Amino acid sequence: MLPEGARADEAVPRLREIGMRKNLLVGSAVSYRELQQPAFTNLLEEQASIVVPENEMKWQIIHPEPDRYDFTRGDALVTFAQEHGQKVRGHNLCWHNQLPRWFGEMATPQNAADLLRQHIAKVAGHYAGRIHSWDVVNEAVRVEDGRPDGLRNSQWLQLLGPDYIGIAYRAAAQADPKALLTYNDYDIEQDGAKFDAKRAAVLHLLQRMREQQIPIQALGLQSHLHAAPELPDWTALHRFMEAVEKLGLDIFVTELDINDSKLTGDPGERDQMVAEWYGSYLRNVLQHRSVKAVLTWGLTDHDSWLNSPNQRHTDRPLRPLPFDADLKPKPAFYAMVKAISEAPARA
């Protein structure tokens, strides 16, 4: 059965072209493994005007030893993107996760700022001029950690205190003055107390960064959404986005996927509900002309992080992305086509 909105005699629409008419970049995260598969790269070339490496620019992979950087995998994606007229997001320069083992053994409060500055100078310097936007600091807020400022009690915070954030952004601005420096985080989008608290803490962080004149141009809404039978009304998200816009920041949807583990019904029914979530979310966020890019976290369900063995908490494969394991478009894809086609054009 063809998904709703699709016709048998019709070629699959191209999101990158539909987005271009709205001045909206559209794309997805890509792993190095996927980049070796021609069927996948054909689809990526057709659909994406922007890509982001899923893991390949993280510390663990790009900086495997104290004095050794390995740009092989990151370069492969940047080269592919340049050959196909796509922009590249950099992900990421400072995160508590996927740090190499040597870092834990070597970092001290005395040397951590230098290690951070050197890493950013080297990595952002290597890609300077070729990156649309860098996730400079990723996921620095964790309300559950109980600090009044909402910051995550990460290794970076323990080593350097809250100053690590300014250190990272200033180093990134120096290494690549052209990239849009982004703060990227999750659990910002949906309704409920947990999300309200996260939104407040992220806004507080962004306001402090502005006060301290830390260079930042954009917020990344990761958008790892959890589908439920009821759609959110997104009012709190709209208010939050308006507050972010008042700070003069652009907004990127950086890691969209929709977890269907709580939905019941057969795969067809779950796909319809996931598509409704895609449509509703994108219709709402794209009302904001500050949203300049939409990226999903992967293109196909088969390769989604949500289906990796250490993530999946149900015994059935999840169906969170716009294409199925055979690279066929799902209802979620057509919901993206519709929402982007109907969105107001960006400046």
Ligand code: G3I
């Ligand atoms: O490459 C090694 C492999 O050599 C080893 O044998 C294997 C055994 O565990 O691990 C492999 O590394 C895995 C890596 O993905 C590459 O596949 C890591 O274990 C695994 O933890 C890692 O997961 C990634 C995760 O970030 C790490 O935190 C996911 O692929 C990636 O999708 C996910 O992406 C994050 C964003 O960066 C930030 N926002 C949330 C998002 C989803 O968690």
